[in-house]
Amino acid sequence: MPTFLYSIARQCARNRMRVLLGWALALTLTVGAAWVFAAPFNETISIPDSESASAQATLSNTFPEVADQTATVVIIAPTEQRLDSQSAKEAISAYLYTLSELPYIKGVIPPFTEPFSGMESKDATRALAYLRIDGPAAGFHSGDLADLTAQVKTLRYFLDGADVELGGDLYTVPNRSFSAVEASCIFLVAIILVIVLKSLMASAIVLTACLIGTVSTISIGLLARNFGAINFLSLTISIMIGSVLGILFALPIVARHRSQITSGMEITESIALAVGRSGNTIISQSLAVAVTAGMMLCVGIPPFTATGVLVLLTTAINVFSSCTALPALLGLANEWLAAESSPATVPVRSKLPGGARFALKHPIPAIALTALILIGTA
Numbered sequence: 001m002p003t004f005l006y007s008i009a010r011q012c013a014r015n016r017m018r019v020l021l022g023w024a025l026a027l028t029l030t031v032g033a034a035w036v037f038a039a040p041f042n043e044t045i046s047i048p049d050s051e052s053a054s055a056q057a058t059l060s061n062t063f064p065e066v067a068d069q070t071a072t073v074v075i076i077a078p079t080e081q082r083l084d085s086q087s088a089k090e091a092i093s094a095y096l097y098t099l100s101e102l103p104y105i106k107g108v109i110p111p112f113t114e115p116f117s118g119m120e121s122k123d124a125t126r127a128l129a130y131l132r133i134d135g136p137a138a139g140f141h142s143g144d145l146a147d148l149t150a151q152v153k154t155l156r157y158f159l160d161g162a163d164v165e166l167g168g169d170l171y172t173v174p175n176r177s178f179s180a181v182e183a184s185c186i187f188l189v190a191i192i193l194v195i196v197l198k199s200l201m202a203s204a205i206v207l208t209a210c211l212i213g214t215v216s217t218i219s220i221g222l223l224a225r226n227f228g229a230i231n232f233l234s235l236t237i238s239i240m241i242g243s244v245l246g247i248l249f250a251l252p253i254v255a256r257h258r259s260q261i262t263s264g265m266e267i268t269e270s271i272a273l274a275v276g277r278s279g280n281t282i283i284s285q286s287l288a289v290a291v292t293a294g295m296m297l298c299v300g301i302p303p304f305t306a307t308g309v310l311v312l313l314t315t316a317i318n319v320f321s322s323c324t325a326l327p328a329l330l331g332l333a334n335e336w337l338a339a340e341s342s343p344a345t346v347p348v349r350s351k352l353p354g355g356a357r358f359a360l361k362h363p364i365p366a367i368a369l370t371a372l373i374l375i376g377t378a
Contacts, residue, residue, distance in 0.1 A: 006276030009327040013271040016328035023212060023325050030219035039225035071131040072168035073099075073152055075111065077124070078161030084112060084124040091159040096129055098158075099151060107132035130168075186211070189247070201333055202254050209326045210246035213318040217242045220317075221310055234307040241289065242314030248285060249322035252278045257330055267334040271327045282319060289315050 012019045075092060077083045083092065089112055100108045111119040111127035120127040131148075148166070155164040186207070193203035221235040256274035261267060289311065296308030 002276040002279040005279040005282075005323055006272045008323050009275035010268060010272035012324045012327040013268045013331035016331040019324055019328035020332065023321075023328075027212070027215055027219070030216060030223070034219040034222040037223060037226055039222075069133045070168050071133055071148065071166060073129040073131060074165040074167065075127045075129060075155065076163040076165070077126070078159065081161070082124040083120065083127045088159060091162075092127070092129070092155075095155050095158040098154070099131060102148065102151060104133060104148070105131055189243075193247075197254070199258070202258060205326070205329045205333060206247060206250040206254055208329055209250045209321055210243055212325050213242050213246040213314065213321045214239055216317045216321075217310070217314040220313060224306075224310070228306060228309075229302050230306050230310075231303055234303055234310055237307050238310035238314045241311055242318055245285065245289065245315060245318045246321065249278075249282050249318055250326055252281060253322065253326060254330070261334075268331065271330045274330075275323060275327055282322060286315050286319050 075083060077088065082088065092112075093110060096108045096110050099105055109119075109130040109132075111129055113119070119129075152164055152166045155162050189210075190203060190207055193206055194200060197203050197206070217239055218235070221230060221238060224230050253274045256277060257270050260270040260274065265273070293308040293311040293315070296304045296311070299305070
């Protein structure tokens with residue numbers, strides 16, 4: 001395996017522009033496809049063959065409306081008017097009839113209905129109406145939710161001056177998406193890499209290799225929502241594991257390469273040798289993650305199965321990226337990396353730091369102190 005990885009890395013370093021252009025094209029296509037063919041996350045979590053799932057299935061077959069969710073429409077009367085007047089009732093009836101024509105609405109329960117009580121306030125300035133939504137709230141498309149919110153707001157066209165609010169089961173499932181918090185983690189990782197590697201160029205290469213795998217995982221995971229039940233948590237876990245693997249794979253390769261070019265080794269040979277020597281580490285770490293993901297597949301619970309598949313996918317992507325894109329990046333940045341890794345710029349320490357000397361001399365107190373710090377932090 002090291003010989004095989006050595007030959008691949010050597011070819012990628014020699015043909016670095018072609019390799020990087022190929023990766024850029026692949027990322028562009030996957031990101032574009034994920035953007036165009038976007039599908040909602042499926043946040044429905046069920047355990048097949050469990051007692052609760054069997055009871056829910058039986059209840060849904062007997063009473064199909066149980067499987068549906070409801071949206072609550074709060075109708076607020078215009079100033080100094082009541083909703084129980086004949087004109088207001090006719091306007092509300094026409095308004096609710098319009099909502100019932102929406103494709104995802106299966107039924108409407110209006111206020112002031114004889115079999116039901118308690119759906120209006122005592123002064124008749126507030127009233128409730130219920131919309132029966134087709135299917136569970138977790139499977140309701142965010143685009144349909146936005147459309148329903150806009151349609152509900154049309155009450156003012158039927159009853160001038162009236163206001164309306166929408167709530168209910170639809171809002172119990174959050175519309176999950178990536179935010180600036182996740183993006184800010186990139187800057188934190190970049191700062192840590194600069195501190196560890198003491199090189200801007202080496203840190204940029206490691207971070208770029210990690211981002212290639214991460215972006216590929218996100219794009220393919222978003223595309224997979226069209227073919228299976230992928231929830232936001234499964235994709236998030238796979239991204240976290242993939243990001244860690246990308247950095248773990250890249251760090252030893254970059255460190256070995258910097259050390260070898262410092263001793264005067266030729267650039268392409270150094271890149272190929274660094275990847276080859278790190279091959280056993282990459283393969284062993286990948287197999288450990290793959291075994292864990294395989295165990296998740298054997299559980300038989302859909303969210304675990306989706307997580308296992310995505311983890312296997314991100315592991316394969318990061319292995320391939322470390323053996324192809326990373327050597328190409330190292331070859332592209334050979335002059336800058338060689339200048340930063342010259343003997344004059346690489347600090348040499350003859351002694352271990354004080355903390356390391358203490359840990360080696362007193363291992364048990366060091367372990368106990370570390371455990372106390374971790375427990376206190378948690």
